[in-house]
Amino acid sequence: MDFELSEEHLALRESARALIAQRWDRDKSRLALDRPPARMPDSLWKEIASLGWIGVAGTEELGGSGGDLMAALVLAEEAGRGLLPGPFLPALAAGIALDRSAADDQRAELLGHLFAGDRVLVGAYDEPGGTWGPGSLHTTVTPTHTGLVVDGVKILVPDADRASAFVLSGRAGDSTVLAVVPSEATGVEVIPMNRFDGQSMAEVRFASVEVKGSTLIGPGRTPGGGQPADDAYDISTLVCAADLLGVSEAALAMATGYAKDRVQFGHPIGSYQAISHRLADLVVDTELGRSLLFGACLAMAEARDEAPRLVSAAKAWMSDTAIGATETALHVHGGIGFTWELDVHLYLRRARSGAASFGDANFHRDRIATLLAARDPSRSGPELT
Amino acid sequence: MDLRFSEEDEQYRRQLRSWLDGHVMAQRGGGSLASGGGTDIMEAIQMARDWQRTMWEAGYVGLSWPKEHGGQDASLTQQVIVAQELARASVPMLINTIGLSILGPTLIQHGTDSQRARFLPKILSAEELWCQGFSEPEAGSDLANLKTRAVLDGGDLVVTGHKIWTSLAPIADWCFMLVRTDPSAPKRQGISYLLCDMRSPGVKVMPLRNAGGGIHFSEVLFDEVRIPSENVVGELNGGWAITRSTLEHERSGLSGVLSLEQSLSKLRATASDMRRDGRPVVQDQATGRELAQRWIEVEGLRYLGYRTLSAQLAGRQPGPSTSVGKLFASRVRQRISRTALEIEGPLAQVTKRSPHVVDRGRWQAVYFDSIGHSIGGGTAEMMRNAIAERILGLPRTGEG
Known part of the structure; x- marks a missing residue:
């Protein structure tokens, strides 16, 4: 019976709280309301990557810090407390999702770069007219003999302007899947949206976007056996x-x-x-x-x-x-x-x-x-x- | 993080469960232990005394008390397990709970050897039932404002005054009480802690009927009641400091979570059975949301309970954070009963023994009972004061 934060969690929390308070000037969050979006400086992004925050819960062999899910939530809480803007939390969440569900070769290819801060991956899940969840999905992910083709429109995508790739949800036939789509792929268009708190957000359109290689995740490979x-x-x-x-x-x-x-x-x-x-x-x-x-x-x-x-x-x-x-x-x-x-x-x-x-x-x-x-x-x- | 109990604890749980299975079945065969007795109140009380005695003989009473005083020295997790299993088996609370949880720890810490020898064994065995004489008409949340006087006369204290909200008073053999022994001292310094035989001349018990119709508490009048001074606990005029005596005991509230969970399960069943306009009420979106919210609240209490237990196991006093659990638990209890009456719709006004009554009127009873929960044992406002002052460090409020 142990249902408290560990010594490691508490130490992580303390150092995160101090670092965010020191490095993120909340005035920038205020200024961003007039001139969006709020941007984490590259130097800060590199610093938190070097501290192992992006891969805090990531597999160690892939460059992660080997912490548990709670460690990631400790950092998420501190980001909220310090008003730290993206792409930290979107990247953190995308990394955990991929670590839990992607195939070994996909994880090896994607996660090291993400945890090191060299690439920014963010989830692209919401669609116009939906609320949340796979129920409102219209984006299609169609496997081809060289990779896949993505068609659809995503909205409310966090930090799309900084993303090197999107982890998007879509329909592949009767299944719901994830696919990793590079932001520089032909047919990807990022249209900024303004968020109430000044953080970066965009509509991202995928018009017959062809993606080479094995970037399809699912159906059916999660720890819980779900999608x-x-x-x-x-x-x-x-x-x-x-x-x-x-x-x-x-x-x-x-x-x-x-x-x-x-x-x-x-x-x-x-x-x-x-x-x-x-x-x-x-x-x-x-x-x-x-x-x-x-x-x-x-x-x-x-x-x-x-x-x-x-x-x-x-x-x-x-x-x-x-x-x-x-x-x-x-x-x-x-x-x-x-x-x-x-x-x-x-x-x-x-x-x-x-x-x-x-x-x-x-x-x-x-x-x-x-x-x-x-x-x-x-x-x-x-x-x- | 790990919510599992140790194998040793689980073994303890299995033993208790099988013991309970045997005894509860036997008791239910002969009477109605679970429903708290039949029509004859004296018979029900005797049954409850017998039940505590049976539990005591099996080693499940006085869990937090030290062995040298007849207790079990049970671990915190064992205490949680007993509370959980009793709630799961829907057996009644121990009838002498007030004596066990309040007076016992006070005597163990502040009583004399002869007081402990005289009173503790019979608290455990339920041979003597105890009630608590603290509250008065002018001393509710402001307990230190109590006016009941005790004057030294020879070897006795002579007590005159008026206590109220006294649970179990008509059946209690003894009362532990707070009285004012020095009217000239500041109000918290002139108070003494006494043990009074309820059969003493001058004690008069007047049961009070509560808003829900039940009889749970009484007024108790003391008219020149003589109490031998050997029945003062602690120092004369030193009663206030020992009123909050407790032994290290589990404060997770996890057994309360179990009873809320049982209540919510019953309510889901009712909402599934009831139809309105041809559809089960549970399928209505607004009802589904309300039930979901109640489920969220009960789960929140459960995990709060695990956090409290975990802190205690790590040797930290949960302290004022238990106020959070108590305050929220009473709120959830109220919300569940309100949701129940909403689900009943027009039938919420139909009471027991009537055609079309829902669940034999249980939700109206639960509703009234739940309203009392944010008054008795410290009002919701007093708990908010405690949270504001002791967790947030806000300045003391409302005291002149």
Whole structure:
């Protein structure tokens, strides 16, 4: 029985928090709102690659750091806390997804370069008119004798302007698959989109894009025995939930600090229950979120049956919590909270963006409803574990 | 990270489970242990006493107490396992839980040898049932405001006052209570901790009916009740400091998660059986979302419980973070019962023993019970205060 962060996790968290606070100037997140997108400087990208962050959970023989999935979520949380922009989290998620599902030769070819920071891979999953998940896929991936051909339109693709390749989901006949498509391939067009929090995002069109070689992943090779696309979606979702946890805790910390300092009617406003109880409720929400995140992480790492619904639980909960925490934090700051100069709206923007990404809270509640209905006993009574 | 218990612990669980299977089946054959007794209340109480005695003889009572005081010195994980297995088997709580969890640890840490010898064995065996005389009409959340007086007279303390919300008072043999012995001292410094025989002259118990219709607690009046001074626990006027005495015991709340999970499973079954406009209610999207959200909340509590247990096993005090679990657990309990009444739709107003009643009216009972959960044992607001002050470090609130 051990359900806490290890010494290694805690050390990683501490060093990540310090480094991000030192290297990423939040003013750049603010400036990016007028001149998008927010860009991580190449020097910082190289630095985090050299620290082993991109491959933090990656296989060591392929240049990864050999950590577990929790280590990746620790970094995702710190990225959220420090408002660190992409392509770190998209690349982190893409790397984990490929490490879990791709064939050995594919992993050998792709992951070393990704972990070293030489290439940037990002997931391209969403499509116009969809919500989230393979249900809304129209992109086709057609195998040919030399490779494959991709046709379709992806939207909300993170850091497409920096990507050397896309890990995209698509339909191959009746199956859902992943395919790795270089961004310089003929027929790939990147059209920038503006994200609410200033991070990089684009529509990416794939017009009869021919890809040589074996870049098809799936069907059916994940640790849980499911489809690689489903697994990749769940990994992205989980990384986003961790990002939102960091955002929520940062907002709560800002609001708590302000409530201790700001004096009105002769007392710090944090001594008034109208304020302190809202903040106490945020402690409850973030602690529950952390618990769900740990539960989902362990279930994914162990490829247990309940992993998909626990991932959805973590994301649904963190989507609601991040919005609640950042809105409350802004409110607790009063007038100053409503100014452009204060960082709190940056957190609110990141919360809103993340909450809408990779399936919003209602999407994941509906998914849980479907998954629970599938395991309802045939009326013979509840099954307990 | 690893949620598994050790093989030794699992062995302990298997033994307990098979022991429980045997006893629960035997008890159910002869009466109704699980439903808490039949129509005769005295018979039900005797059955509950017998059950605790049976559990005690088998070594499953006083788990966190040291062996030298008749306890089991059970590990934290064993304590979790017992709580989980009892919840799973749907057997009633031990009838003397208040004595076991509150008075026992206090006597073990602050009692005299003769107090321990006199009282502890009979707490374990349920031979003497205990109630707690802390709250008063003017001392609820602000417990230190208590007014019940005790005056030294010869070798006795003479107690006069009014206690309220006292669970088990009509059947308790003894009451551990807080009284004011020095009215001139600051309010937390003039309080003493006494043990009172409920059969003493001048003790009057008046049961209170709660909003849900049940009788769980009482008012207790003390009119010049004489208590020998050997029944003072700790120092005279030193009662306040020992009111929160506890032994190291598991605080994961994981057994509570199990009972919430059982409740939610029953609710899913109801939502699957019920039809509205020709379709099972569970297939309605809004209902599905609500049930999904309840499931998320119960899972959140489960993994929070594992975190708490894990911290305790690593030798860290979970401290105020258990307030998070308690506060949220009472909220989830309320939400489950509200969701249940929403699922019942128009039938939410139909009560037990009526045609068309859903689940024999259980959700209305659960609903009222759940509302009480954010009042009794520390209101939700007091827990928020604790979280705000002790986790966030915000300035103390509301105290003059």
